[in-house]
Every structure is written in structure tokens, then in C-alpha cells.
Amino acid sequence: MSESHLTLHEVADELGVHYMTVYRYVRLGYLPAHKEGGSWRVERKDLDDFVAEPEAVRGRGQSDTAWDQRLVQRLLAADQAGSWKVVEAAQASGMELRSVYMEMIIPAMRSVGEQWEQGSVSIAQEHAASQVMVRLVSRLSAQIARRGVSKGTIVVGTTATDLHTLPLMLAADLIRLEGFEVLDLGSNLPASSFAETAAVQQRLVAVGISVTAPDQANAIQETIAELRSQVDVPIFIGGSAIDGPEHAKLLGADFGGPGVNDVVPELLDLV
Numbered sequence: 001m002s003e004s005h006l007t008l009h010e011v012a013d014e015l016g017v018h019y020m021t022v023y024r025y026v027r028l029g030y031l032p033a034h035k036e037g038g039s040w041r042v043e044r045k046d047l048d049d050f051v052a053e054p055e056a057v058r059g060r061g062q063s064d065t066a067w068d069q070r071l072v073q074r075l076l077a078a079d080q081a082g083s084w085k086v087v088e089a090a091q092a093s094g095m096e097l098r099s100v101y102m103e104m105i106i107p108a109m110r111s112v113g114e115q116w117e118q119g120s121v122s123i124a125q126e127h128a129a130s131q132v133m134v135r136l137v138s139r140l141s142a143q144i145a146r147r148g149v150s151k152g153t154i155v156v157g158t159t160a161t162d163l164h165t166l167p168l169m170l171a172a173d174l175i176r177l178e179g180f181e182v183l184d185l186g187s188n189l190p191a192s193s194f195a196e197t198a199a200v201q202q203r204l205v206a207v208g209i210s211v212t213a214p215d216q217a218n219a220i221q222e223t224i225a226e227l228r229s230q231v232d233v234p235i236f237i238g239g240s241a242i243d244g245p246e247h248a249k250l251l252g253a254d255f256g257g258p259g260v261n262d263v264v265p266e267l268l269d270l271v
């Protein structure tokens with residue numbers, strides 16, 4: 001065994017604890033590890049980092065794991081590999097994909113945002129954390145496997161002036177998890193291109209607009225007007241800049257709300 005890739009037994013000997021204790025550290029995401037030939041291996045550097053952490057941070061004595069906060073730490077360190085290891089560890093401990101999004105990814109990103117607003121995180125750190133998160137979500141998204149026949153296609157995008165791609169990506173994945181094909185057009189797309197693309201989709205069920213940036217009322221109305229001139233399916237809007245269903249309707253959408261859960265019943269009613 002190479003000295004840089006330790007088995008869990010070697011780690012246990014070194015830490016002076018039982019093998020099962022080390023196994024628990026790994027499964028709960030306290031100690032990064034990867035699989036080699038079916039068994040866990042720990043890199044020397046990760047073990048050194050683990051030993052260097054204060055007991056409270058390691059959480060050795062805790063039975064619950066604040067996965068989102070563990071992820072926030074890795075994101076703020078712009079540690080892509082470490083962030084992925086936290087996600088892997090959560091999944092290895094039995095967390096299902098939807099919960100990874102709802103209980104880890106979304107709260108972690110909101111926490112980064114709050115710390116940025118409070119000034120405890122710099123704008124560069126927030127940007128770097130967002131970039132790591134985009135990569136993480138791209139990787140996680142590949143795990144979404146549709147069971148059975150697709151419920152149809154939903155095209156999503158933002159207004160031409162909203163740059164928040166990440167909330168859109170997350171919303172797109174949560175809609176995919178409901179069994180729809182989702183065509184994610186990203187952010188900053190001219191309304192005419194958005195509408196032209198939606199218009200040529202097979203089995204189009206609805207079109208969704210993600211709204212995160214402030215002051216988008218005019219842009220939303222333009223996007224909706226363009227869409228209505230080219231497609232005749234319901235149009236819904238969502239995102240953190242939408243207060244609730246009434247606000248969505250006031251802006252000209254057929255339905256909407258801040259979160260994906262607010263629109264899932266209507267989407268399922270369409271099929």
C-alpha cells in the first residue's frame with residue numbers, strides 16, 4: 001500500500017481508535033476518502049488536515065452532520081474536490097439525490113449569499129464559491145435518470161438581463177427530477193431567441209422563466225410577450241425575486257412562485 005493512500009485500518013492504528021470509528025468519520029463526511037478496488041482509501045494530506053482540525057470542527061462526538069455547513073466551508077475555500085467529497089459522503093450515508101439538492105446545495109448557496117451580504121465573505125470568495133457550485137451541480141445533474149416515459153419538455157431560461165445561471169440550473173434539475181425533459185437555455189438570452197427555441201420543441205408542456213435579479217418587471221413582461229407570440233403553452237415564473245403566486249400572475253405569467261415546489265402541482269396537472 002502506498003504511504004499516501006492509507007487503508008481505514010492504517011488510519012485507525014495511527015489515530016488510536018477502532019476501525020469502525022474511522023469508517024464512521026468517512027461515511028459522515030468528516031474524513032475525505034475515496035474507493036480503490038472496492039475499499040476506502042484516505043490520502044495522507046487529508047488525514048493530516050483532519051488531525052490538525054480542532055475536535056469541535058471534526059465533529060467526532062456528534063451524531064448528526066450539518067452537511068450544508070460542511071459544504072459551505074469547502075465552497076468558501078474554493079475547494080472543488082473537497083466540495084465534491086462532502087456530496088459523495090452525504091450520498092454514501094444514504095442521502096437521496098433530491099435531498100442533496102434541497103438540504104445541502106440550496107441551503108449552502110444561500111448561506112454563502114448571506115455571508116456575502118453581511119460582508120464576512122468577499123465578492124471574490126462568493127464568485128469562486130459560485131463557480132465551484134456550478135461545477136458541482138453539473139456533475140450531480142448527470143445522476144438524474146428518468147424512470148419511464150418523459151412527461152414532456154419544459155424550456156427554462158432567464159430574462160435577457162438576469163445573469164443568475166445557478167438558481168436556474170438548480171430549478172431545472174428539480175423539475176427534471178419530476179420526470180420532465182428540461183431544456184435549460186441559461187441566462188442572458190434575448191427574448192426572441194428564447195421564444196424561437198421554445199416554439200420548435202416536440203411535446204412542449206410549458207415554459208419557465210427564472211427571476212433572481214432585482215428590477216426585472218419590464219424584462220419579464222417583454223419575455224412573456226415574446227413567448228406568447230410564438231408558443232401556446234402555459235408560462236410560469238419562479239425564483240427568489242418572485243414573492244408568490246399572485247406576484248407571478250401580476251407580472252403576466254399563468255402561474256408561479258419562488259420555489260420549484262410552488263409550481264410542481266400545476267406542472268403535473270398539465271400532463
Ligand code: B12
Pocket residue numbers: 105106107109110112113114116117126127130134161162163164165166167168170171208209210211212213214215236237238239240241256257258259260263
Ligand atoms: C451567486 C450570486 C450572483 C452571481 C450569479 C452567478 C451564477 N452563476 O448564477 C452574480 C455575481 C452574477 C450575481 C450578480 C448580481 N446579483 Co446576485 N446573488 C448571488 C447569490 C449569492 C447566490 C445565488 C444563488 O445561487 N442562490 C441559491 C439558490 C439555490 O437560491 P434561489 O435563488 O432562491 O433559487 C431557488 C428558487 O428561487 C427556485 N428557482 C430559481 N429559478 C426558478 C425558476 C422557476 C420557474 C421556479 C419555479 C423556481 C425557480 O429554485 C432554486 C432552487 O430551489 C445571491 C444570494 C442568495 N441569497 O441567493 C445573490 C442575489 C440573488 N444577487 C443579488 C443582486 C442584487 C445581484 C446584482 C444586482 C449585484 C450587483 N450590484 O451587481 C447582480 C445582478 C446581475 C444581473 N443582472 O443578473 C440579490 C438580489 C436581490 C433582489 N432580487 O432584490 C441577492 C439575493 C443578494 C442580495 N441579497 O443582495 N449574483
